[in-house]
Amino acid sequence: MPSIAKLTAPLHTLKRIFPILWTSSRKWTLISTGLMVLEIFFGLAVLFLLKQLVDVVTTLLGSDGPVDGIRDVLWTVAATGFCSLGFLAARGFSGLARETQGLLVAERIDQDIHERAVHADLAFYESPRYFDTLQRARQSGSQRPVQVVNNLMLLFKNTLMLAAIVVLLATINWMLLPLLLVAIVPALLVRLRFTRRLYDWQRKRTQMERRAGYLDWLLTSDINAKELRLNQLGDFLSERYDELKALIRRERLAISRQRTLVEVGVSAVATAAFFSALGFLAWETSEGRNSVGDLVLFLLVFQRAQSMGQELVGQLSRLYEDHLYIGLLFEFLDVRPVISEPVDPRPLPSRMRGGVCFENVGFRYPGTTREVLRNIDLAIRPGQVVALVGANGSGKTSLIKLLCRLYDPSSGRITLDGVDAREYSLDDYRRKFSVIFQDYGKYADTVRSNIRYGDIRQPEDTPLVEAAGNKSGADPFVRSLHSGYDTPLTRMFDDGQELSIGQWQKVALARAFMHQSEVIILDEPTSALDPGAEFDLFANFRERIDHRAALVISHRLSTVRMADYIYVLDDGEIREAGTHDELIRLGGIYCELFSQQAYQYREVEA
Ligand SMILES: Nc1ncnc2c1ncn2[C@@H]1O[C@H](COP(=O)(O)OP(=O)(O)OP(=O)(O)O)[C@@H](O)[C@H]1O
Numbered sequence: 001m002p003s004i005a006k007l008t009a010p011l012h013t014l015k016r017i018f019p020i021l022w023t024s025s026r027k028w029t030l031i032s033t034g035l036m037v038l039e040i041f042f043g044l045a046v047l048f049l050l051k052q053l054v055d056v057v058t059t060l061l062g063s064d065g066p067v068d069g070i071r072d073v074l075w076t077v078a079a080t081g082f083c084s085l086g087f088l089a090a091r092g093f094s095g096l097a098r099e100t101q102g103l104l105v106a107e108r109i110d111q112d113i114h115e116r117a118v119h120a121d122l123a124f125y126e127s128p129r130y131f132d133t134l135q136r137a138r139q140s141g142s143q144r145p146v147q148v149v150n151n152l153m154l155l156f157k158n159t160l161m162l163a164a165i166v167v168l169l170a171t172i173n174w175m176l177l178p179l180l181l182v183a184i185v186p187a188l189l190v191r192l193r194f195t196r197r198l199y200d201w202q203r204k205r206t207q208m209e210r211r212a213g214y215l216d217w218l219l220t221s222d223i224n225a226k227e228l229r230l231n232q233l234g235d236f237l238s239e240r241y242d243e244l245k246a247l248i249r250r251e252r253l254a255i256s257r258q259r260t261l262v263e264v265g266v267s268a269v270a271t272a273a274f275f276s277a278l279g280f281l282a283w284e285t286s287e288g289r290n291s292v293g294d295l296v297l298f299l300l301v302f303q304r305a306q307s308m309g310q311e312l313v314g315q316l317s318r319l320y321e322d323h324l325y326i327g328l329l330f331e332f333l334d335v336r337p338v339i340s341e342p343v344d345p346r347p348l349p350s351r352m353r354g355g356v357c358f359e360n361v362g363f364r365y366p367g368t369t370r371e372v373l374r375n376i377d378l379a380i381r382p383g384q385v386v387a388l389v390g391a392n393g394s395g396k397t398s399l400i401k402l403l404c405r406l407y408d409p410s411s412g413r414i415t416l417d418g419v420d421a422r423e424y425s426l427d428d429y430r431r432k433f434s435v436i437f438q439d440y441g442k443y444a445d446t447v448r449s450n451i452r453y454g455d456i457r458q459p460e461d462t463p464l465v466e467a468a469g470n471k472s473g474a475d476p477f478v479r480s481l482h483s484g485y486d487t488p489l490t491r492m493f494d495d496g497q498e499l500s501i502g503q504w505q506k507v508a509l510a511r512a513f514m515h516q517s518e519v520i521i522l523d524e525p526t527s528a529l530d531p532g533a534e535f536d537l538f539a540n541f542r543e544r545i546d547h548r549a550a551l552v553i554s555h556r557l558s559t560v561r562m563a564d565y566i567y568v569l570d571d572g573e574i575r576e577a578g579t580h581d582e583l584i585r586l587g588g589i590y591c592e593l594f595s596q597q598a599y600q601y602r603e604v605e606a
């Protein structure tokens with residue numbers, strides 16, 4: 001037995017859909033509803049007039065004076081024709097109105113999806129479980145909400161029409177009604193069952209579809225083109241893609257095959273019902289219990305009732321399907337960021353005085369059990385350059401993500417001027433930092449925009465863009481591009497220019513310099529820079545960053561030694577901290593790393 005909650009679930013879906021429709025296009029909602037009402041009115045009128053026509057003709061056949069009768073027939077035919085025209089016109093225009101409304105609603109749903117996607121926690125993108133919700137929301141399609149309402153209106157219209165036909169049939173012979181039920185109900189049950197099966201299957205297959213999409217991207221994207229050719233991975237990946245797609249196709253077709261077989265069976269039952277009804281009525285007519293007019297009316301309306309019933313079945317199953325898929329959309333729209341604004345945020349000091357501190361911070365990524373950071377105590381004071389060193393996977397990038405509140409600590413706290421960072425408004429707090437990550441963004445836009453995205457509040461022609469380009473060392477090569485700072489980057493669009501990896505890194509660095517934040521965070525900022533460019537950057541680093549505070553992650557100890565204070569991270573814990581000289585004197589991990597790199601330089605010099 002289905003539970004009450006399951007039965008009422010579609011109603012909840014509707015309750016959420018109507019406000020979306022209303023707010024996205026009031027005018028078109030009203031127009032399409034009005035036209036649908038007209039469509040129903042004319043449709044019912046046609047049915048009524050058909051019955052009238054049969055009655056008038058039957059009376060005419062049985063009477064002696066044909067003159068008045070013929071006039072009645074002609075009037076009824078004319079009225080039926082007029083109403084049919086009205087029906088067709090209303091149906092045509094309501095289709096147009098629904099399309100307009102559909103496009104507007106789809107735009108609104110896209111806006112909602114983008115809004116949620118932009119504000120979702122970073123964890124959302126770093127977990128396959130969450131990421132699937134986004135894919136499913138996309139799969140559900142932004143047209144669904146308007147489809148639901150269209151289907152609902154069509155359902156309403158067809159139900160009314162069917163009810164009218166049922167009344168007509170009952171006036172012929174009530175025994176026809178059970179036969180009509182036999183023609184409609186099994187088809188409905190079959191459709192609903194297979195809609196559910198297909199939906200369950202698609203939900204189960206989201207990851208597999210995503211894997212296929214990923215392989216498709218690997219095979220066709222420019223990023224992987226070099227490795228694909230040199231490692232001859234093309235055929236191998238293409239085979240994996242084919243295998244996945246074949247599996248998905250086989251499973252899907254198995255369901256469709258079963259559905260087709262069952263539907264053919266159900267149609268056979270419906271056809272048998274029709275001919276049984278016809279035979280029964282022909283017999284009743286030959287026995288004189290029904291008139292020939294009844295038989296004609298039956299032939300006119302029974303098949304109409306049957307096709308209307310089938311439409312009704314289609315609409316009901318589509319409505320059910322839409323309800324299921326809209327559930328996926330709502331599932332995504334209901335994702336709320338965990339990293340949220342405090343109800344009553346504290347005012348953030350315009351200039352920080354004490355700096356940012358980690359106080360006994362521990363952290364594990366959501367959905368995982370391993371603590372990637374433990375007992376972290378760290379401070380970044382105003383104007384201080386702090387360096388973070390450590391082996392791959394020791395937790396450096398994770399620490400930065402916590403610092404910028406892309407995640408919150410699992411234990412301990414991060415403070416700004418002694419106040420827990422969670423007490424400040426999220427946007428204001430984040431504005432205190434400018435960051436360049438290892439996997440920085442490459443925007444298919446002009447150089448100017450690529451840099452200005454560091455602080456989008458600045459006007460388009462802000463001189464800060466060139467100033468940032470100067471600081472990062474990007475300026476000389478940018479000026480040599482065909483349109484200087486207005487050169488479009490990447491080959492994604494016409495006229496786009498591709499940069500070298502080092503040049504991209506300089507543009508990304510400029511983006512970090514663009515924002516007049518108080519703390520500048522650089523995660524491996526010079527990994528792709530040539531030694532000359534790296535030397536230039538750090539030679540007068542403090543002037544370049546306007547004596548702001550900085551946190552620099554680097555594996556190059558020549559970069560790290562210019563820092564005021566250095567933290568050494570090892571397997572999620574800070575093992576050593578101090579100035580370069582102190583750490584060398586300590587003779588620990590840092591000293592060993594430094595000696596290894598220094599040895600290599602000495603070898604070159606020797
Ligand atoms: N999104 C994530 N979900 C779960 N675990 C993660 C995630 N990102 C990183 N980790 C894990 O956290 C640990 C620390 O990773 P992190 O990226 O902070 O290291 P790192 O010190 O910056 O390394 P590298 O020098 O290679 O950049 C690693 O063991 C990594 O597997």
